[in-house]
Amino acid sequence: MMTRSRVLAVLGLLSAAAIVPTAAMLAQTKTPAPAQDRSVFDRQLFWQTSKVYCETCHFGPKARAKLNMQELDFAHLDAHGETWEKILRKLRNREMPPAGAARPSEATYQAMIATIESERNRVGEVRPNPGRPTLHRLNRTEYANAVRDLLALQVDVSEMLPADDAGYGFDNIGDVLTVSPLLMDGYLSAARKISSRAVGNAVANREDAKYTLPRYLIQNERMSEDLPLGTRGGLAVRHDFPADAEYSLRLGLQKNGYTYTLGTENKRVIDVRLDGQLIKQFTVGGDYKGKRPAQPSSFGQGEYERYLMYIDQNLVLRFPAKAGPHLIQVAFQDNSTETEGILQPPVTDYSYALSYGRTDMEPAIASMVVGGPFNAKAHGDSPSRAQIFICKPANAGEEDACATRIAGNLARRASRRPVSAEDVQELMGFYKERRATGNFEDGIEAALQRILVDPEFLFRIERDPAKAAPGETYRISDTELASRLSFFLWSSLPDEELLSLAEQGKLKDAGVLEQQVRRMLADKRAEALTKNFAGQWLYLRNLEKIWPNPDFFPEFDANLREGFKKESELFFESMFKENRSVTDLITADYTFVNRSEEHTSELQSRFGISYAVFCLK
Numbered sequence: 001m002m003t004r005s006r007v008l009a010v011l012g013l014l015s016a017a018a019i020v021p022t023a024a025m026l027a028q029t030k031t032p033a034p035a036q037d038r039s040v041f042d043r044q045l046f047w048q049t050s051k052v053y054c055e056t057c058h059f060g061p062k063a064r065a066k067l068n069m070q071e072l073d074f075a076h077l078d079a080h081g082e083t084w085e086k087i088l089r090k091l092r093n094r095e096m097p098p099a100g101a102a103r104p105s106e107a108t109y110q111a112m113i114a115t116i117e118s119e120r121n122r123v124g125e126v127r128p129n130p131g132r133p134t135l136h137r138l139n140r141t142e143y144a145n146a147v148r149d150l151l152a153l154q155v156d157v158s159e160m161l162p163a164d165d166a167g168y169g170f171d172n173i174g175d176v177l178t179v180s181p182l183l184m185d186g187y188l189s190a191a192r193k194i195s196s197r198a199v200g201n202a203v204a205n206r207e208d209a210k211y212t213l214p215r216y217l218i219q220n221e222r223m224s225e226d227l228p229l230g231t232r233g234g235l236a237v238r239h240d241f242p243a244d245a246e247y248s249l250r251l252g253l254q255k256n257g258y259t260y261t262l263g264t265e266n267k268r269v270i271d272v273r274l275d276g277q278l279i280k281q282f283t284v285g286g287d288y289k290g291k292r293p294a295q296p297s298s299f300g301q302g303e304y305e306r307y308l309m310y311i312d313q314n315l316v317l318r319f320p321a322k323a324g325p326h327l328i329q330v331a332f333q334d335n336s337t338e339t340e341g342i343l344q345p346p347v348t349d350y351s352y353a354l355s356y357g358r359t360d361m362e363p364a365i366a367s368m369v370v371g372g373p374f375n376a377k378a379h380g381d382s383p384s385r386a387q388i389f390i391c392k393p394a395n396a397g398e399e400d401a402c403a404t405r406i407a408g409n410l411a412r413r414a415s416r417r418p419v420s421a422e423d424v425q426e427l428m429g430f431y432k433e434r435r436a437t438g439n440f441e442d443g444i445e446a447a448l449q450r451i452l453v454d455p456e457f458l459f460r461i462e463r464d465p466a467k468a469a470p471g472e473t474y475r476i477s478d479t480e481l482a483s484r485l486s487f488f489l490w491s492s493l494p495d496e497e498l499l500s501l502a503e504q505g506k507l508k509d510a511g512v513l514e515q516q517v518r519r520m521l522a523d524k525r526a527e528a529l530t531k532n533f534a535g536q537w538l539y540l541r542n543l544e545k546i547w548p549n550p551d552f553f554p555e556f557d558a559n560l561r562e563g564f565k566k567e568s569e570l571f572f573e574s575m576f577k578e579n580r581s582v583t584d585l586i587t588a589d590y591t592f593v594n595r596s597e598e599h600t601s602e603l604q605s606r607f608g609i610s611y612a613v614f615c616l617k
Contacts, residue, residue: 049112053097053104077119088116128473136174136460139164141532143190145492145525146457150414151198151448152383154240154325156209160190170536172491174460191452197242198388199445200323200379208371211237214558215254219332219364227331231271234331234365241321244380245373251315251330252367253284261311263363266335270365272317273329280317284363323380330368379441388444399440403431407447415456416486416494417479418503427451460487478502489520491528521576534572540565563594 050058050069057065067086073079090096091113097103104112138146144157162183167176213219219233226236241247249272254262267286272279379385390409391402407427411419427447435443451457462480476484482502486494494502498516506512520526535541543565548556570592575584 045115046112049104049108053102077116077123081120084116084120088113091116130473137177137179138458138460139171139177141528142172142487142491143458145490145528146414147194147452149493149495149525150387150410151194152387153194153198154238155190155194155197157190160193161186169539172532187453187458191449194452195445195449197240198384198448199441200243200382200385201445206371206373208369209239210367210369211235212367213365214562215366217364217558217562220362222334223331226327227329228271228273228276230334231331232334233362234270234329235368236327236329236331237368238325238327239370240325240382240384241323241373241380242382243323243373243376244321244378245376246318246320247370247372247374248316248318249328250369250371251282251312251365252369253312253315254364254366255309260309261363263361264311268335268363269333270315271329271331271333273327274319274321275327276329279319282315284311284315318374323378323382323385325383328368328370330365332363332365388448393440399435399443400428403435403440403443403447404428406444407431407451410448410451411454413493413496413499414451414454416483416499417456460484475508478505478507481507485516485520489517489529490523490525491532492525526576527573529576530569530573534569538568538572540568566594567592 054069058067058069060068060070067083069087071080072083077084091109094103094109140157140161140163143161144155147153147155147157162180164171165176165178167173171177213235221233222229222231223233224236227234251270251272256262261284264285268284270282270284272281388406388410391405393399393402404424408419408424411423411427415423427450430450431443431447434446455461460483462476465474468474479499479502482494482498486492486498498507498520501507501512501516507516543561546561550556571588572585574580574592575582580588
């Protein structure tokens, strides 16, 4: 009977992973068993049985099969692990001896499997060989999450850092995450931008942030729970404003083949809100110069054609905002009750929409650009500044002491370990150099910039104990275990609770470790496990590149693609959150669906499998 694989098996994996060999072990191919290590492997049973049933094909210099068991050392089942696992698989499935050859009894099969398994498990406990982790660079996702949790700041690193290397379909494997001169330049540039933005240097952070929607996203209903009821289409984004200042916002509408704006026949109203408060309304479409416009000519470039092309050029506003994250909501007022004439099915075939389209379609938002800050009045009380400035000097005499506290606090959280006085003094050198030509906050910005390019922040480093002997295995430190745990479940830094327990040496306690795993899985940051691991394992990230043939799948649109992705993510997440069996990935009789995607069930019933998987295959 197949045993159930539970989420808390992670604890066992992490505990096993908490033992690593010293560098000298890498050159060793075999570790002698200690004197008291008396093997329980029934060599006589295995030897006699294999000589009877396997000798012809698997023993001796003239073995006819690819596997030559003559090379196996029955006294050391820790060697040739891949071969022993292959033998076990063949025995469990009764694949050997082959059909037509003499075969052992069922009792003999079970006895051979049991003796190999028990010995392999025993040797694994007595002589663990967990391998040696390489120097592990943070990938772009981990880097962005680490900045978010260190400085309470959301950053888009895709514009700052080059794409990560990938191996076996994953971009978080230490062996393949290389370091190039281009990447180091990216880290230096990113550190300058992030430290300036976090401290609140409004002048240095005057730049545009662009938010876009998929080109063929059908926006005929409310698109997000963050948008008000009674709205249609649009988007809602949480944007970090670096200072108390004025900001600009520019909207772009979906166009047809980069020419005519969709949905220009009927008058529609766009509401722009900041944290739920209406700050601007735009009216688009409708009558052109007092009369109902005719359809545009195919190749004309007259006045009306130019109107259709540039109808969204005036969708610009300027507004004040306080420093910190705010919710920007842009959506059309829902005019579904004002339909005139005969209802027509929506145009969902993207190739048709690209080539021709209709002006009587509903208009849709394509992009939103937030610019600024302008006329900055103050740094403001942003979450980033609250994270950084844990103290504020009342006079010049208190500045060095306060800067030391701030630098030590940031360095401890960034490097995921206790920091020494020497570590802090190095950072204070950068602080004092900038402070000499600027103010207190300029000095803190310089120290923070140095932290963001520190190898202790950019890499996960596990060091051998000073007195570790060659060939010795040892348990990694609690702080190193905390980093492994947080980057596995959250793709980010340990939080204060986990780091404090690690510094106290309490993560060695199995009960404490289990409690922390449960707590971290319940945290919203555990979504990273789904988006990063499942997103790469199940190739969900590739969905953006998939466009099925519209002749066969005219119902497919960007909404359906997003629905497939979200469905798979929620399904995978339920495995962890509800502590389900791993076999449910194959045998589950439930799924997650978006109520608005009514044609999803039809597509799935036609293929009997997830359409997302169908497309990827």
